[in-house]
Amino acid sequence: MNVPDIPENASRCICPNCPTYNDCMSSDKQNLFCSRGKSSCKIDSNGCICGECPVADQYRLNNLYYCEP
Amino acid sequence: MSAADNWWVFPGFEIETVLSELDLPANIAFVPRPGPRPEDPLLYINGLYGTVTVMRNDGRADVYAGGLLNYEPDHKFPGTGESGLTGICVEPASGDLFLSMLYFDEDKVKARVIRTHSADGGLTMESYDTVLQNVPSIKAAHQVQACSIGFDGKLYVNFGDGMIDPKTAQDDGDWRGKILRLELDGNIPDDNPMPGSPIFAKGVRNPFGAAWRRSDQSLYIADNGPHVDDRVCRVTRGENLGWPDDLRRASVMWWNFCQAPTALDFNQTGSFSDYYDDELFVAVFGSAYVKGPTHKGKKIVKMSLSDEGGIKSYDEFVAYTGEGPASCCGLAFGPDGLYFTDLHGEFEADGQPSRGHLFRIKELT
Numbered sequence: 001m002n003v004p005d006i007p008e009n010a011s012r013c014i015c016p017n018c019p020t021y022n023d024c025m026s027s028d029k030q031n032l033f034c035s036r037g038k039s040s041c042k043i044d045s046n047g048c049i050c051g052e053c054p055v056a057d058q059y060r061l062n063n064l065y066y067c068e069p
Numbered sequence: 070m071s072a073a074d075n076w077w078v079f080p081g082f083e084i085e086t087v088l089s090e091l092d093l094p095a096n097i098a099f100v101p102r103p104g105p106r107p108e109d110p111l112l113y114i115n116g117l118y119g120t121v122t123v124m125r126n127d128g129r130a131d132v133y134a135g136g137l138l139n140y141e142p143d144h145k146f147p148g149t150g151e152s153g154l155t156g157i158c159v160e161p162a163s164g165d166l167f168l169s170m171l172y173f174d175e176d177k178v179k180a181r182v183i184r185t186h187s188a189d190g191g192l193t194m195e196s197y198d199t200v201l202q203n204v205p206s207i208k209a210a211h212q213v214q215a216c217s218i219g220f221d222g223k224l225y226v227n228f229g230d231g232m233i234d235p236k237t238a239q240d241d242g243d244w245r246g247k248i249l250r251l252e253l254d255g256n257i258p259d260d261n262p263m264p265g266s267p268i269f270a271k272g273v274r275n276p277f278g279a280a281w282r283r284s285d286q287s288l289y290i291a292d293n294g295p296h297v298d299d300r301v302c303r304v305t306r307g308e309n310l311g312w313p314d315d316l317r318r319a320s321v322m323w324w325n326f327c328q329a330p331t332a333l334d335f336n337q338t339g340s341f342s343d344y345y346d347d348e349l350f351v352a353v354f355g356s357a358y359v360k361g362p363t364h365k366g367k368k369i370v371k372m373s374l375s376d377e378g379g380i381k382s383y384d385e386f387v388a389y390t391g392e393g394p395a396s397c398c399g400l401a402f403g404p405d406g407l408y409f410t411d412l413h414g415e416f417e418a419d420g421q422p423s424r425g426h427l428f429r430i431k432e433l434t
Contacts, residue, residue: 014147014148016145016148017146017147017148018148018209019148019149019207019208019209019232045233046207046232047209047211047231047232047233049147049148049209049210051295051296051327052147052148052357053147054356054359057356057365061296064295
């Protein structure tokens with residue numbers, strides 16, 4: 001199911017709480033990767049919390065690491 | 070209005086608030102044979118961010134230990150804030166506590182288990198020994214979880230898979246994704262399934278809870294799936310519990326839609342009437358931080374297990390009806406009812422201690 005890029009979803013996004021979220025993502029204020037696509041930053045996979053996200057729950061997303069290139 | 074009023078409970082029972090102002094109360098451990106004096110310890114509660122509270126027979130509560138984490142938690146729920154001091158159990162003979170937790174070794178996140186000692190009858194921690202350490206971990210869920218002492222007197226420790234690589238749960242050289250069996254000093258028992266290895270069973274993902282059932286002398290765990298197949302497992306010696314290939318393997322039951330089971334316990338000490346004898350009660354937390362009632366978690370469910378290994382009945386036993394972030398987390402039967410904690414409580418300001426509660430459910434007579 002597609003995730004609309006709307007303020008409500010961005011505000012509920014938990015990407016910044018994730019152990020994989022890094023300074024590069026933070027400096028660019030990147031989030032909502034499940035809607036906006038992968039990150040432009042270099043990523044070390046340090047775990048994924050997409051399965052706990054209320055956005056993923058609402059849109060019935062089953063995958064992990066939406067941020068990963 | 071009492072915090073207990075924010076919970077619906079199964080007909081024939083009532084909920085009362087026992088303690089308030091607890092900082093992220095995660096799990097509960099009763100003293101197996103509490104002393105007779107009013108000041109003797111009755112139970113302990115571990116706060117996720119490194120505190121242990123003792124409650125005495127007379128209901129008074131004090132800090133048993135604090136500052137047990139060597140890093141500053143970040144209060145990010147869901148996410149990196151869902152980690153810290155997770156497991157607790159009481160050693161019956163000495164009254165010592167076993168505690169499982171994260172720690173930082175320079176910039177690396179690791180897991181350890183410590184055994185605490187008291188010089189005042191269990192009211193404050195005087196010192197501790199490290200039983201197990203240096204296990205790679207993650208500052209998030211899937212860390213080291215429950216610890217328990219089996220009917221054989223050994224220490225059992227639930228380890229999450231570390232979140233990054235699920236295949237660790239099948240690697241016999243890695244303690245993540247395993248149920249470990251140890252002597253109380255951390256040595257490996259001679260009669261473990263694999264000689265020289267602490268592994269009792271493998272193939273678990275995020276096994277928050279552990280409980281021992283008297284009727285079959287077995288360990289049961291609550292394990293959390295990715296987006297499907299949360300489950301309750303009966304853990305047998307040397308068993309492969311399936312993760313990451315099949316979370317339904319060896320499961321007593323599973324939730325297809327995840328509910329996030331945390332602590333669990335059996336009614337086996339006369340806390341409720343015989344009608345509920347040997348029934349299993351499981352706290353299902355739901356999402357890590359959600360205000361108000363929700364479709365996922367924030368409940369306690371009860372089950373009657375069948376002799377064939379599945380379940381005969383399933384009921385919601387407690388459900389949250391308030392507007393706060395409270396959710397069922399710790400759960401344990403005590404001498405006079407079923408106790409549970411609500412982790413976040415009714416209110417939590419960013420970066421401030423939560424105001425969690427300990428509740429007791431009593432059967433009406």
